[in-house]
Amino acid sequence: MSLxxxxxxxxxxxxxxxGEVLLALLPGIAAYVWFFGIGILVQLALATVxxxxxxxxxxxxxxRPVTRSLSDLSAxxxxxxxxxxxxxxxxxxxxxxxxIFAIIVAKHLYGxxxxxxxxxxxxxxxxxxVAFPALMSQWPGAGRLDAATQLDLILGGARxxxxxxxxxxLDALRTGLRTEGNTVxxxxQGEGFGLFAGHGxxxxxxxxxxxxxxxxxxRIITWHIPVAFLGVLGLLSAGGAWASPLNFPGPVFSLFSGxxxxxxxxxLTDPVSGATTPRGKLIYAAGAALITWxxxxxxxxxxxxxxxxxxxxxCVPLIDMKTQPPVFGHKTKD
Amino acid sequence: xxxxxxxxxxxxKPATNKADSTRDPIKPVPMPPQLVVPLHQHVGGTPHPxxxxxxxxxxxxRIGAADGNVSSAVHAPTSGRVLAIEHRVxxxxxxxxxxxxxxxxxxxxxxxxxxxxxxxxxxxxxxxDEMRDAGVVGLGGAVFPSHLKLKPGKSGTDTLVIxxxxxxxxxxxxxxxxxxxxxxxxxxxxxxQHMLQARRVLIxxxxxxxxxxxxxxxxxxxxxxxxxxAVAIPTRYPAGGAKxxxxxxxxxxxxxxxxxxxxxxxxxxxxTAYAIADVxxxxxxxxxxxxxxxxxxxxxxxYEVLFGTPMDxxxxxxxxxxDTDRFIxxxxxxxxxxxxxxxxxxxxxNCILVGSEALFPAPAPEMACIRCGECAxxxxxxxQPFELYWHSRAKNFGKAQEYHLFDCIECGCCAxxxxxxxxxxxxxxxxxxxxxxxxxxxxxxxxxxxRFELRNERIERExxxxxxxxxxxxxxxxxxxxxxxxxxxxxEPAAASSDDSKKALIAAAMARAKAQRESAAAQPTLAPNNNxxxxxxxxxSAEEAPSASSTEKPL
Numbered sequence: 001m002s003l004x005x006x007x008x009x010x011x012x013x014x015x016x017x018x019g020e021v022l023l024a025l026l027p028g029i030a031a032y033v034w035f036f037g038i039g040i041l042v043q044l045a046l047a048t049v050x051x052x053x054x055x056x057x058x059x060x061x062x063x064r065p066v067t068r069s070l071s072d073l074s075a076x077x078x079x080x081x082x083x084x085x086x087x088x089x090x091x092x093x094x095x096x097x098x099x100i101f102a103i104i105v106a107k108h109l110y111g112x113x114x115x116x117x118x119x120x121x122x123x124x125x126x127x128x129x130v131a132f133p134a135l136m137s138q139w140p141g142a143g144r145l146d147a148a149t150q151l152d153l154i155l156g157g158a159r160x161x162x163x164x165x166x167x168x169x170l171d172a173l174r175t176g177l178r179t180e181g182n183t184v185x186x187x188x189q190g191e192g193f194g195l196f197a198g199h200g201x202x203x204x205x206x207x208x209x210x211x212x213x214x215x216x217x218x219r220i221i222t223w224h225i226p227v228a229f230l231g232v233l234g235l236l237s238a239g240g241a242w243a244s245p246l247n248f249p250g251p252v253f254s255l256f257s258g259x260x261x262x263x264x265x266x267x268l269t270d271p272v273s274g275a276t277t278p279r280g281k282l283i284y285a286a287g288a289a290l291i292t293w294x295x296x297x298x299x300x301x302x303x304x305x306x307x308x309x310x311x312x313x314x315c316v317p318l319i320d321m322k323t324q325p326p327v328f329g330h331k332t333k334d
Numbered sequence: 335x336x337x338x339x340x341x342x343x344x345x346x347k348p349a350t351n352k353a354d355s356t357r358d359p360i361k362p363v364p365m366p367p368q369l370v371v372p373l374h375q376h377v378g379g380t381p382h383p384x385x386x387x388x389x390x391x392x393x394x395x396r397i398g399a400a401d402g403n404v405s406s407a408v409h410a411p412t413s414g415r416v417l418a419i420e421h422r423v424x425x426x427x428x429x430x431x432x433x434x435x436x437x438x439x440x441x442x443x444x445x446x447x448x449x450x451x452x453x454x455x456x457x458x459x460x461x462x463d464e465m466r467d468a469g470v471v472g473l474g475g476a477v478f479p480s481h482l483k484l485k486p487g488k489s490g491t492d493t494l495v496i497x498x499x500x501x502x503x504x505x506x507x508x509x510x511x512x513x514x515x516x517x518x519x520x521x522x523x524x525x526x527q528h529m530l531q532a533r534r535v536l537i538x539x540x541x542x543x544x545x546x547x548x549x550x551x552x553x554x555x556x557x558x559x560x561x562x563x564a565v566a567i568p569t570r571y572p573a574g575g576a577k578x579x580x581x582x583x584x585x586x587x588x589x590x591x592x593x594x595x596x597x598x599x600x601x602x603x604x605x606t607a608y609a610i611a612d613v614x615x616x617x618x619x620x621x622x623x624x625x626x627x628x629x630x631x632x633x634x635x636x637y638e639v640l641f642g643t644p645m646d647x648x649x650x651x652x653x654x655x656x657d658t659d660r661f662i663x664x665x666x667x668x669x670x671x672x673x674x675x676x677x678x679x680x681x682x683x684n685c686i687l688v689g690s691e692a693l694f695p696a697p698a699p700e701m702a703c704i705r706c707g708e709c710a711x712x713x714x715x716x717x718q719p720f721e722l723y724w725h726s727r728a729k730n731f732g733k734a735q736e737y738h739l740f741d742c743i744e745c746g747c748c749a750x751x752x753x754x755x756x757x758x759x760x761x762x763x764x765x766x767x768x769x770x771x772x773x774x775x776x777x778x779x780x781x782x783x784x785r786f787e788l789r790n791e792r793i794e795r796e797x798x799x800x801x802x803x804x805x806x807x808x809x810x811x812x813x814x815x816x817x818x819x820x821x822x823x824x825x826e827p828a829a830a831s832s833d834d835s836k837k838a839l840i841a842a843a844m845a846r847a848k849a850q851r852e853s854a855a856a857q858p859t860l861a862p863n864n865n866x867x868x869x870x871x872x873x874x875s876a877e878e879a880p881s882a883s884s885t886e887k888p889l
Contacts, residue, residue, distance in 0.1 A: 004427075004760050006746030007666040007694035008348050008503065012708075012753045014701050068699060114702035114754075222707070271706040277718065320721075327738045328342070328577065328715040329589030 017220055018073035024214045025080055028207030035142045035200030039088035039150035043095050044080055050096045051079035054103035074113050078102055081121035087139045089153040094135055098124035118313045119273045125306040139168050142200030169198025170258045171302040183246040197256035205256040212265025224281035226264040230255055232289035263305035273313045280323035288312045337565055340585040342578045344714040345570040346747045348503050355506045355626050355634035360514055362638055365439050369411055369642030370422050372434045373398040375681045376471040377478045379405035389416045394446040394619050397435050400466050406479040407469040411621040411640035413444040425663055425680050429673030448617035468619040473605030477682045480606055484529045487595030493584055494532040495601040496523050498539040499574030502665025505685040507624040508604045510636040512546035516553035522607030525614050530600055535562040536583045540569040572745040576601045578714055590741040627652040629688040644676040645686050654688055662687040667746040701754040709748035715741045719748035719758050726761040734765050797849055804842050811838040
């Protein structure tokens with residue numbers, strides 16, 4: 001019996017919140033499968049199993065209630081984000097190792113759910129792209145790999161990769177601009193690019209956008225982070241394209257490429273590692289957009305969302321502290 | 335009449351569960367075999383008993399006199415015999431006892447000679463004293479003595495707010511009172527408006543009570559009260575919080591630690607307005623109130639209950655179901671579980687909420703906070719509850735206060751929405767009581783230190799005075815001796831005087847030795863005293879804690 005009021009509780013739970021996030025990822029995943037084959041499903045399965053096993057093991061080691069914590073689905077959300085951030089034709093151990101690292105080091109060594117200062121999925125991505133840059137940069141082209149080839153790539157041994165994989169649109173654009181001296185307009189006409197961004201990838205991004213809209217409608221997330229992130233990233237891209245249209249892709253391409261949509265609605269909005277106050281969320285997401293744009297335009301990595309997230313995670317305590325909203329009755333200084 | 339309303343942030347919309355208890359009119363309660371009337375039913379000093387065991391009392395007779403001005407009187411709810419004045423369990427979660435007058439009704443229910451008050455011709459202070467002696471306190475649940483609030487603010491009072499919002503689920507006592515006795519509420523509001531010299535009166539009622547709004551409007555029209563208005567406000571818990579209601583009706587935000595009168599607003603519950611009309615028009619003190627009985631009962635409803643009636647006596651009328659496992663005084667959001675079923679109904683009892691495990695199941699096990707911010711969005715005080723939670727959990731009370739812990743009104747919205755099922759309010763209650771305890775401890779330690787320093791000072795002073803006296807004495811003796819010796823006329827007196835000076839010298843030596851002994855004795859006892867100092871006050875503060883928790887905190 002609960003001893004103290006309130007005796008009424010809203011029927012809600014962490015499991016429900018995480019479940020809604022997983023549900024919201026489905027449209028993006030569906031587009032992914034449609035354009036790039038079943039590789040992503042295998043990766044999702046691998047990551048999920050790895051995450052749950054690592055979580056169970058560590059919960060046991062830490063003497064925490066295993067089934068109750070496993071059923072909060074937070075490990076599954078981390079696993080799915082890792083699978084979506086990693087290339088879907090990477091070897092099985094790549095995503096598995098990344099996931100285990102995320103759960104054990106980035107989550108449990110910091111104290112488990114709610115205590116981790118960094119987004120575990122992005123920690124996994126950062127570690128793996130530094131450790132295995134080549135493997136992390138091999139992506140499937142839309143509609144080019146059948147299921148058997150993908151399975152072979154993921155689960156098989158030798159990889160004859162260069163012939164069958166491609167770079168992401170962001171990577172292709174960067175390489176084209178820097179080493180081949182092409183212009184943005186010319187590159188976007190090329191193979192691998194679609195209606196308004198990467199061929200196939202643009203629809204995956206639309207799927208994540210739809211999922212994000214669902215999360216907003218269900219009040220799982222607030223508008224602050226997605227609007228600030230996409231808004232600032234769009235503005236920076238528009239500014240770049242306006243100043244130097246030959247060298248900078250426009251806002252639509254930027255927003256629908258790479259992990260921009262995934263980041264805006266699913267990664268930066270991670271409540272544990274993100275800012276929590278309304279103003280803080282705006283600053284946090286705007287900062288992440290700025291770092292993402294800088295890394296994309298001037299950095300060495302194919303995408304900047306992961307590093308932008310981690311760098312902004314570092315600033316969260318300060319941002320939260322400095323952006324505390326005024327308390328009732330304290331709005332005007334007395 | 336369309337009035338511009340304001341909004342407060344946050345709030346929640348739990349199922350109101352009010353329909354069942356509003357079907358029947360307010361019902362009477364048969365006289366219980368015994369009434370246990372606690373002397374302390376309000377914020378402030380405990381009234382002194384005015385009667386003794388064995389004495390006969392009349393209905394409405396004062397049995398407890400206000401202790402100073404921050405207090406209120408208590409009256410016999412019916413005529414009968416005082417059986418005892420003793421400590422009985424009070425209507426408080428702690429299960430502590432309080433001095434209560436036990437009355438055996440004689441069944442005649444005979445009133446004192448009650449006369450209406452000529453209030454328009456009475457002085458303001460005189461009228462306030464009448465309110466105090468009639469035991470009128472805030473009936474919304476805070477039970478703050480009303481006469482203290484019936485004073486115009488420094489810059490006058492613009493708006494008198496009558497709180498008929500009643501936002502807690504299940505509770506309908508104000509709703510029924512407004513439906514059935516709107517005339518007296520309007521009358522009471524008029525008297526209060528007169529006392530406060532308020533320009534206008536706004537009666538705020540949640541829009542899920544259209545019958546009450548209609549009844550109040552009708553009564554206002556019948557009365558021709560042109561400066562009074564019943565306003566339907568959106569139904570959202572906690573719209574009935576005084577500060578939230580003031581915000582909704584006037585747009586004014588009264589900060590924590592400030593009085594609403596400083597902002598030209600004063601707020602009273604509808605029940606209080608009704609009580610004041612009773613005092614003025616009929617000369618009848620506050621001896622009963624409307625109480626909702628709801629929850630795990632067959633026939634939820636409202637009853638007019640005499641103070642001191644055991645809760646189970648009232649609840650039985652509504653048909654308490656078999657699986658009942660608790661009585662809650664108040665609503666499900668802010669109410670308190672009672673330590674027993676037969677605790678008396680007091681002035682703060684707006685609802686006896688009968689609970690069971692099925693109706694109010696224990697929340698799912700507490701999970702980790704994921705900082706989702708649901709609580710911050712629900713908080714009507716615009717706090718960041720999860721930050722308060724982290725700091726409370728870490729016992730980082732300074733930080734908790736920095737994040738405005740004491741602005742928390744314990745409305746329970748945060749705990750209601752928390753997906754991790756964290757009993758957030760419990761953490762804040764814990765933090766607050768820890769901070770209070772530490773402050774008391776610090777005060778006690780300060781007091782002990784002060785006493786210690788004063789004692790040292792006194793000893794020093796006494797020593798000094800003794801030495802001075804002695805020096806004066808010896809000097810006088812020497813002077814006498816030399817004066818005697820100089821002429822040396824005869825041996826006899828010289829011998830005698832030298833004897834005297836010898837005696838004085840011996841006495842001085844003895845006094846010095848005594849002073850030294852004393853100071854030597856004082857040092858070792860003082861040193862350990864210094865060590866004991868923090869421990870002794872801890873013991874006292876622990877003893878005082880329970881009574882303090884019931885009386886001092888609400889202030």
